[in-house]
Amino acid sequence: MAGPAKIEVPEGLGKPLDERSVQKLREDFPILKQLVHGKPLVYLDNAATSQKPRQVIDAIADYYESYNSNVHRGLHALSEQATQAYEGARGIVRSFLNADEDREIIFVKGTTEGINLVASSYGRAHLQQGDEIIISEMEHHSNIVPWQILCEEKGAVLKVVPFNDDGELLLDEYERMLGPRTKLVSMTYISNALGTVNPVKSIIEIAHERGVPVLIDGAQAVPHRPVDVQDLDCDFFVFSSHKVFGPTGMGILYGKAEILDSMPPYQGGGDMIRSVTFEKTTYNDLPYKFEAGTPNVAGAIGLGSALEYVSRIGMNNIEEYEKSLLSYATEAVSSIEGVRIIGTASQKAGVLSFLLDQVHAHDVGTVLDTEGVAIRTGHHCAQPVMKHYGIAATARASLAFYNTRADIDALVKGLDKVIEVFTL
Amino acid sequence: MSDLSDLYQQAVLDHNRTPRNFRRLPDPDGTAEGYNPLCGDLINVDVKMDGDVIREIGFEGGGCAISKASASMMTEVVKGMTRDEAREFFDSFRTAVTEGIDFFEAIDKLGKLAALTGVSEFPARVKCAVLAWHTLRAALDGNKATVTTE
Numbered sequence: 001m002a003g004p005a006k007i008e009v010p011e012g013l014g015k016p017l018d019e020r021s022v023q024k025l026r027e028d029f030p031i032l033k034q035l036v037h038g039k040p041l042v043y044l045d046n047a048a049t050s051q052k053p054r055q056v057i058d059a060i061a062d063y064y065e066s067y068n069s070n071v072h073r074g075l076h077a078l079s080e081q082a083t084q085a086y087e088g089a090r091g092i093v094r095s096f097l098n099a100d101e102d103r104e105i106i107f108v109k110g111t112t113e114g115i116n117l118v119a120s121s122y123g124r125a126h127l128q129q130g131d132e133i134i135i136s137e138m139e140h141h142s143n144i145v146p147w148q149i150l151c152e153e154k155g156a157v158l159k160v161v162p163f164n165d166d167g168e169l170l171l172d173e174y175e176r177m178l179g180p181r182t183k184l185v186s187m188t189y190i191s192n193a194l195g196t197v198n199p200v201k202s203i204i205e206i207a208h209e210r211g212v213p214v215l216i217d218g219a220q221a222v223p224h225r226p227v228d229v230q231d232l233d234c235d236f237f238v239f240s241s242h243k244v245f246g247p248t249g250m251g252i253l254y255g256k257a258e259i260l261d262s263m264p265p266y267q268g269g270g271d272m273i274r275s276v277t278f279e280k281t282t283y284n285d286l287p288y289k290f291e292a293g294t295p296n297v298a299g300a301i302g303l304g305s306a307l308e309y310v311s312r313i314g315m316n317n318i319e320e321y322e323k324s325l326l327s328y329a330t331e332a333v334s335s336i337e338g339v340r341i342i343g344t345a346s347q348k349a350g351v352l353s354f355l356l357d358q359v360h361a362h363d364v365g366t367v368l369d370t371e372g373v374a375i376r377t378g379h380h381c382a383q384p385v386m387k388h389y390g391i392a393a394t395a396r397a398s399l400a401f402y403n404t405r406a407d408i409d410a411l412v413k414g415l416d417k418v419i420e421v422f423t424l
Numbered sequence: 425m426s427d428l429s430d431l432y433q434q435a436v437l438d439h440n441r442t443p444r445n446f447r448r449l450p451d452p453d454g455t456a457e458g459y460n461p462l463c464g465d466l467i468n469v470d471v472k473m474d475g476d477v478i479r480e481i482g483f484e485g486g487g488c489a490i491s492k493a494s495a496s497m498m499t500e501v502v503k504g505m506t507r508d509e510a511r512e513f514f515d516s517f518r519t520a521v522t523e524g525i526d527f528f529e530a531i532d533k534l535g536k537l538a539a540l541t542g543v544s545e546f547p548a549r550v551k552c553a554v555l556a557w558h559t560l561r562a563a564l565d566g567n568k569a570t571v572t573t574e
Contacts (some may be wrong), residue, residue, distance in 0.1 A: 267524050363489045376462070379463070384465065392464035392466070393463050393465075422440075
């Protein structure tokens with residue numbers, strides 16, 4: 001039942017992407033066809049959430065229309081089918097991440113819950129007073145606050161690896177921070193505010209030399225590049241379904257089996273037990289030990305469908321295409337007078353954060369919106385990043401494989417309008 | 425949504441570019457800090473009182489054009505008002521920017537602040553328009569904690 005699903009790559013797909021093949025793929029996304037304020041929607045807020053292809057929407061609708069049922073429970077046909085689809089999705093995720101076993105894939109609500117699960121279960125079991133956890137200055141709040149809560153509870157210390165003004169982590173500082181009391185390193189793969197791609201493989205290797213496990217926040221990586229958790233050798237990897245063209249309320253915690261096995265349950269309830277008496281309860285095996293209660297079946301099926309969808313295109317093709325699109329966007333936006341790019345690391349993906357001289361990011365966002373261009377403005381749930389640059393907010397355009405150079409041209413045209421409105 | 429020029433009227437752009445009373449006051453009788461967690465904008469409002477009347481007012485910080493223009497215009501209109509008059513004015517202004525108002529009625533009731541009532545067509549920006557006013561009210565109330573728009 002839970003056998004590793006294979007992602008079939010039909011002929012004709014899996015080729016390098018170009019503007020023409022992307023135009024064709026855009027037809028899979030019903031939402032992209034609409035007008036916003038009378039202008040064609042230009043969706044450049046993919047780091048916040050991505051749009052869903054028809055295939056994902058259909059897979060979710062099909063579940064509710066044809067075989068909605070609880071999983072791991074009934075003997076009846078629908079429950080059997082739902083269980084197969086749910087476990088099939090686990091197999092797809094395993095294959096997508098190249099994890100070793102299906103039981104290393106835990107379904108959670110999203111990246112945030114994945115990190116909280118590790119902080120709560122692994123952290124509570126392994127942390128003592130005076131121990132240390134290392135994160136970085138460019139983390140999303142979801143990779144800061146769970147550790148702060150844990151450290152406060154345990155009397156442990158949170159250490160923060162700084163980055164330089166280009167937005168690159170200072171690895172020397174990181175190496176110096178790792179010490180005998182370091183119990184865990186938790187770092188983002190790609191910064192949601194800066195777009196920096198961190199050298200996570202080296203970060204993991206350096207930690208492992210000292211026997212320290214590493215969690216990688218892959219929320220911004222999974223939509224943009226291939227991920228191989230065995231090659232990275234990370235101990236935990238988390239990501240959210242909705243950022244990779246799947247539904248909201250669903251995410252993945254990958255953990256190496258021996259570590260997950262050693263961890264106490266996160267939440268108690270149904271599905272996570274083997275037997276319950278008032279004297280003693282025994283817990284279920286992985287992955288069910290961490291999946292208390294009726295799970296998000298539709299979410300898992302939708303995520304599985306989304307990962308199959310991008311796998312058919314090819315994550316390496318997506319990575320290459322977006323690299324070229326990001327450099328086109330960087331060049332186009334930088335050439336506008338008064339623009340300052342925030343985040344100029346040599347390795348970047350998906351994100352273009354910027355400031356416009358004399359114009360607040362919110363005003364940029366409002367004017368762009370009237371032009372049909374959707375971007376994010378604000379601190380991007382990364383206030384320490386804003387503090388580093390002494391700013392309150394940036395405007396952020398973020399890409400997906402369905403964006404085109406025409407989208408970037410519309411952004412530039414919109415920014416010209418911003419300047420026109422604010423320059424008398 | 426209505427036209428962009430309803431939101432960014434000339435008066436708004438002018439106050440954004442050259443905000444009035446943009447300074448901290450020495451020895452204020454009331455002071456407060458306002459924070460909009462949505463965008464990270466921070467504003468300080470200081471008042472000097474003459475009995476119950478606002479004699480002097482200054483602000484610093486703020487961020488977007490809407491919040492800055494609102495703060496700047498606020499400092500001009502509330503000078504000389506009593507505490508209660510300022511609070512009442514804020515209530516009318518808040519109603520106008522959240523629920524919308526006929527433009528001529530707005531000019532009659534709100535004077536130059538009528539220029540900001542286009543915000544009612546942009547719900548995401550209402551908090552920007554009222555941040556300075558919440559902060560003023562806290563300064564008048566002697567409320568020490570940072571006020572937020574949430």
